[in-house]
Amino acid sequence: xxxxxxxxxxxxxxxxxxxxxxxxxxxxxxxxxxxxxxxxxxxxxxxxxxxxxxxxxxxxxxxxxxxxxxxxxxxxxxxxxxxxxxxxxxxxxxxxxxxxxxxxxxxxxxxxxxxxxxxxxxxxxxxxxxxxxxxxxxxxxxxxxxxxxxxxxxxxxxxxxxxxxxxxxxxxxxxxxxxxxxxxxxxxxxxxxxxxxxxxxxxxxxxxxxxxxxxxxxxxxxxxxxxxxxxxxxxxxxxxxxxxxxxxxxxxxxxxxxxxxxxxxxxxxxxxxxxxxxxxxxxxxxxxxxxxxxxxxxxxxxxxxxxxxxxxxxxxxxxxxxxxxxxxxxxxxxxxxxxxxxxxxxxxxxxxxxxxxxxxxxxxxxxxxxxxxxxxxxxxxxxxxxxxxxxxxxxxxxxxxxxxxxxxxxxxxxxxxxxxxxxxxxxxxxxxxxxxx
Amino acid sequence: xxxxxxxxxxxxxxxxxxxxxxxxxxxxxxxxxxxxxxxxxxxxxxxxxxxxxxxxxxxxxxxxxxxxxxxxxxxxxxxxxxxxxxxxxxxxxxxxxxxxxxxxxxxxxxxxxxxxxxxxxxxxxxxxxxxxxxxxxxxxxxxxxxxxxxxxxxxxxxxxxxxxxxxxxxxxxxxxxxxxxxxxxxxxxxxxxxxxxxxxxxxxxxxxxxxxxxxxxxxxxxxxxxxxxxxxxxxxxxxxxxxxxxxxxxxxxxx
Numbered sequence: 001x002x003x004x005x006x007x008x009x010x011x012x013x014x015x016x017x018x019x020x021x022x023x024x025x026x027x028x029x030x031x032x033x034x035x036x037x038x039x040x041x042x043x044x045x046x047x048x049x050x051x052x053x054x055x056x057x058x059x060x061x062x063x064x065x066x067x068x069x070x071x072x073x074x075x076x077x078x079x080x081x082x083x084x085x086x087x088x089x090x091x092x093x094x095x096x097x098x099x100x101x102x103x104x105x106x107x108x109x110x111x112x113x114x115x116x117x118x119x120x121x122x123x124x125x126x127x128x129x130x131x132x133x134x135x136x137x138x139x140x141x142x143x144x145x146x147x148x149x150x151x152x153x154x155x156x157x158x159x160x161x162x163x164x165x166x167x168x169x170x171x172x173x174x175x176x177x178x179x180x181x182x183x184x185x186x187x188x189x190x191x192x193x194x195x196x197x198x199x200x201x202x203x204x205x206x207x208x209x210x211x212x213x214x215x216x217x218x219x220x221x222x223x224x225x226x227x228x229x230x231x232x233x234x235x236x237x238x239x240x241x242x243x244x245x246x247x248x249x250x251x252x253x254x255x256x257x258x259x260x261x262x263x264x265x266x267x268x269x270x271x272x273x274x275x276x277x278x279x280x281x282x283x284x285x286x287x288x289x290x291x292x293x294x295x296x297x298x299x300x301x302x303x304x305x306x307x308x309x310x311x312x313x314x315x316x317x318x319x320x321x322x323x324x325x326x327x328x329x330x331x332x333x334x335x336x337x338x339x340x341x342x343x344x345x346x347x348x349x350x351x352x353x354x355x356x357x358x359x360x361x362x363x364x365x366x367x368x369x370x371x372x373x374x375x376x377x378x379x380x381x382x383x384x385x386x387x388x389x390x391x392x393x394x395x396x397x398x399x400x401x402x403x404x405x406x407x408x409x410x411x412x413x414x415x416x417x418x419x420x421x422x423x424x425x426x427x428x429x430x431x432x433x434x435x436x437x
Numbered sequence: 438x439x440x441x442x443x444x445x446x447x448x449x450x451x452x453x454x455x456x457x458x459x460x461x462x463x464x465x466x467x468x469x470x471x472x473x474x475x476x477x478x479x480x481x482x483x484x485x486x487x488x489x490x491x492x493x494x495x496x497x498x499x500x501x502x503x504x505x506x507x508x509x510x511x512x513x514x515x516x517x518x519x520x521x522x523x524x525x526x527x528x529x530x531x532x533x534x535x536x537x538x539x540x541x542x543x544x545x546x547x548x549x550x551x552x553x554x555x556x557x558x559x560x561x562x563x564x565x566x567x568x569x570x571x572x573x574x575x576x577x578x579x580x581x582x583x584x585x586x587x588x589x590x591x592x593x594x595x596x597x598x599x600x601x602x603x604x605x606x607x608x609x610x611x612x613x614x615x616x617x618x619x620x621x622x623x624x625x626x627x628x629x630x631x632x633x634x635x636x637x638x639x640x641x642x643x644x645x646x647x648x649x650x651x652x653x654x655x656x657x658x659x660x661x662x663x664x665x666x667x668x669x670x671x672x673x674x675x676x677x678x679x680x681x682x683x684x685x686x687x688x689x690x691x692x
Contacts (some may be wrong), residue, residue, distance in 0.1 A: 005511060007563060012562065013562065014560055014562045016559055017556070017560065033445075038633070039544075039588075039591075039592075040543070040545050042588075042626070043543065045622070045625065045626075046622055049618060049621065049622055049625070050618065053618050063566075063571070063573055064615065066562075066566065066573050066576065066577055067576075067577070067615065069540060069557075069562065069563060069577065070536065070580075070581060070584060073536060073537070073553055073556045073557055073560060074539065074540045076552050076556060077540060077544075077549045077550075077552040077553040077556055078544060078549050080545070080552060081549050081552060083550055099585070105614075106552055106555070109556065109559075110555065110556075113559035113561055114455075114558060116561040117455060117458075117459055117559070117561045117564050118458065118459070120462050120463060121463070124465060125465075126464075127465055127570065129464065146522055155468060156468060158471040158472060158475075159466065159468055159471050160469045161471075162466070162474070162475075190613060242486075254470060280571075316491050329624050368604065433588075
C-alpha cells in the first residue's frame, strides 16, 4: 500500500505533479477556502475512488494510475496560479518578491518537464545493439548451414522475437547451476545457442565463462552492458557452440570407438500388418487413407504419435523396402507441419546414454531425438530433447546426442524420434550406455 | 491577450514537437507495445478478432478498441508500426485540448485551463504514452472525454452531456477494464446529487442516470458488433478453447 502511494502513483503522474497536488492541499489549508468548492469536492471523490481501487488491486505498474494525470495536472495548474495569493497571506510584507512567481513557477515546471523528456537514457540503444549482434550471428550461421536458438532470462522475450525474428526459449530461473545443467543437456546438433540474460547487476559476478560444462562447448561473450540508467540490471549475451556430432555417415563414426554397452531399443525389421494399434491417435486421424491400405504395416516395437490438430494430409508413414538404409526395412516418416513421433516401447532406467540414428531425406527436414519420461503414478509423460538436426542435403547422416536421465521410483523412460517439415528415412537406432571414467 | 484558440494551437504544436522529438531520440518499443502490435497485425491479417486472442494465450477476451483502431488505420496501406505510432501521437496531442476543456469546466478560469493544457503538453509521462502504442493514450483520451462530459453534466445538468459521457464511457470501457470505475463514480454521484443540490430533483437525477446507462450499454453493444468482437467470440468460443488446449499440448510436448 505504501509502495503504491509513495512510489508507484507519483511515478505514474510524474513526481513534479505529485508535488503540485500536495501544494494544492497546502493552499487549501492556508486559504481555508477555494473557488468552486463543490466541484473540487467531486474531483476529490473521484481521486479517492481511483486511489482506493488502485490500492485494493495492488497495482504493479505505474501505468495503472494514468487516469490520475487529469486531476493532478489540473490541481497543479490551480496551485501555480493561486500560489501568489497564498504566499501573500503567509508573508504579507514581502509581496513584491512574489510578484511574478506564477509565471516563474509555470516556466520552471515546463523546463523541468522538457529536461525530463529529453534527458535520454545512455543505455537506451542496448536493445538495438544486442538485436543487431544476434542478427549478424544469424546471417553468419545461415551461411555455415547452422541453426540458432536463443535462451532468454528476463522479461524481453517478445521484444527479442520482434527485433531479431527468433522466438527465444524463456528461462524461468537464473542460477549458474541451472544454466550449466541446461546447457549440458543441450544436445542440438548443428545448432548454436545464444544466451540472452537480463540479470541483476550484482548477479553478473556469476561468470558464465567459468561454468563447469562439457568440454565440447565453447562459450563466447558477445555483449555486456547495463540495461538502463539506473544500472540495476545488466544485459549479457553469450554465444555457445556445441560440437555435437552430426556428420555424414561416410566419416568415421565416433560411436565405433566407444567401448560402452550397446542396448537394443528395438529394430524396425519386424513389422505388423494391422498397425492401427501402434498409433496413439484420435479418431479422425485413424481415418487416414494409409490405414485403409491392406498392405500397410508398422514396426511392432514402437508407437507413433502426432498432435491432434494435424489433418490427414499433414503426415504419412510407411516402411521403406526399396530405399532401406540397412536390412529389409527403414522407417519413412513424413510430416509437413506438426512433429510426427515414433517411440520405442523398450523401458529404460536411470543412466547416461548416447542415442543415435542414421537418417537421410529431403533437405530442411527436421529430425529430433527424444527421451520420454513416464511417471507411472501420475501417468504423465515428459518429453526431453536429446538432439535436433535439419537435413542440409540428400546425403546419409548420423545424428547422435547424449543425455543423462535420472529416474526415480518405478518410473521409466523410452526413446524416440520426431520428424517435421519434410520427409526422412530413418534406420539403425542405437542406444549406448556411457560409463564415466 | 490573444484568444484561447490561438494559445491552444501553439500548445498543440508544442505537444507534437515534443512527441516527435522524443520518438526521434528513443524509438524503442516498450515490452507491451510488441504485444499490441502483434495483435493488431493478427487482426488485420485474419480479418477477425480471434487472431488477437491467439497472440495472448491466457486471454479469452481483451478490450478491443485500441487494437481495432490500429488495424483499421492499416487498411489505408501503412504498416502496423506506422499505424500504431500515428494513432498514438494523434491521440496524445489531443489530450492537452481535452485537459483544457475539463479544466475550464471545473475551475471556470481560462488561465488555469490554458496552464493545464500546457502542462498536459509537456508532461513527460504523457509524452511517453503518446509515442508508445499501448492502450494508455487511447484510454486517457476516451476517459478524458467521459470526464469532460460528466463535468459538464454535473455543471449544466442537461441530457446531452450525460448521453455523451455514457457514449465515451462505453468506448473507454472497450479500451481498458479500469474505465468501469467511472460507472461506479457516476452511480456514486447520482446517489448523493439529489441530497446536496437543491434544484436537482430525484426524477431529474434518475432520468440523467438512465440516459447515461442507456447510452453506455447501447454504444458498448453497438461497437462490439461493429468491430466484430461479439460475433467472433460467440461463433468461435468453443473452437478457440479446443485450439488453445491443443496449443498447450504442443508446448508440453516440445518441452
